[in-house]
Amino acid sequence: xxxxxxxxxxxxxxxGRQVTLACHQTWNHNNMFWxxxxxxxxxRLIHYSYxxxxxxxxxxxxxxxxxxxxxxxxxxxxxxxxxxxTSVYFxxxxxxxxxxxxxxxxxRLTVV
Amino acid sequence: xxxxEQSPQFLSIQEGENLTxxxxxxxxxxxxxxxxxxPGEGPVLLVTVVTGGEVKKLKRLTFQFGDAxxxxxxxxxxxxxxxxxxxxxxxxxGGTSYGKLTFGQGTILTVHP
Numbered sequence: 203x204x205x206x207x208x209x210x211x212x213x214x215x216x217x218g219r220q221v222t223l224a225c226h227q228t229w230n231h232n233n234m235f236w237x238x239x240x241x242x243x244x245x246r247l248i249h250y251s252y253x254x255x256x257x258x259x260x261x262x263x264x265x266x267x268x269x270x271x272x273x274x275x276x277x278x279x280x281x282x283x284x285x286x287x288t289s290v291y292f293x294x295x296x297x298x299x300x301x302x303x304x305x306x307x308x309x310r311l312t313v314v
Numbered sequence: 315x316x317x318x319e320q321s322p323q324f325l326s327i328q329e330g331e332n333l334t335x336x337x338x339x340x341x342x343x344x345x346x347x348x349x350x351x352x353p354g355e356g357p358v359l360l361v362t363v364v365t366g367g368e369v370k371k372l373k374r375l376t377f378q379f380g381d382a383x384x385x386x387x388x389x390x391x392x393x394x395x396x397x398x399x400x401x402x403x404x405x406x407x408g409g410t411s412y413g414k415l416t417f418g419q420g421t422i423l424t425v426h427p
Contacts (some may be wrong), residue, residue: 233413244320244402245357252412260414268342292356296413301406303413304320305356 320418344408
């Protein structure tokens with residue numbers, strides 16, 4: 203079955219370190235998204251991509267970057283982790299010209 | 315920036331009771347989706363409503379899209395403990411921004427036996 207996989211599921215890192223969260227989907231979807239989820243804020247869009255070599259900033263992109271070198275993967279990099287980036291991160295994908303998204307299981311990141 | 319206000323944020327009820335969750339905005343959305351999320355999992359799509367005034371039913375869950383496509387509601391009849399979870403509404407603005415969603419803050423529903 204097609205799926206979307208995030209790794210790691212849990213990570214603790216120190217302030218100032220670079221961290222990369224992986225997202226891999228086997229749906230062959232063109233569209234991929236990264237959201238962060240914080241209590242009281244729902245999910246907020248960080249970055250998104252509509253295809254290989256395409257990346258766009260979302261609502262809360264400062265301090266984050268993504269790259270899309272193939273259809274299946276959209277890794278999210280925190281350039282210099284800050285305590286404010288402690289959150290649960292979700293990757294999602296959707297078909298071209300479709301609004302409904304499929305979500306991964308999330309990565310809980312703690313920055314100490 | 316489009317915003318979705320979801321209420322209530324917390325809901326604690328007894329099994330068998332009915333409940334309604336609301337999702338409101340001052341902006342018009344092309345479509346609105348409802349997701350359910352279990353602890354430790356990602357959101358899972360329940361339904362998408364597209365047409366103003368549209369009503370969709372999913373067993374004991376009834377979803378409605380407002381006539382002006384600015385608001386939506388989720389009504390659960392005779393809640394069960396298995397309905398416990400986080401419910402999220404998400405709006406799609408339309409145009410070419412496919413999959414780019416604006417989420418409400420979520421409603422944490424707890425159904426007690």
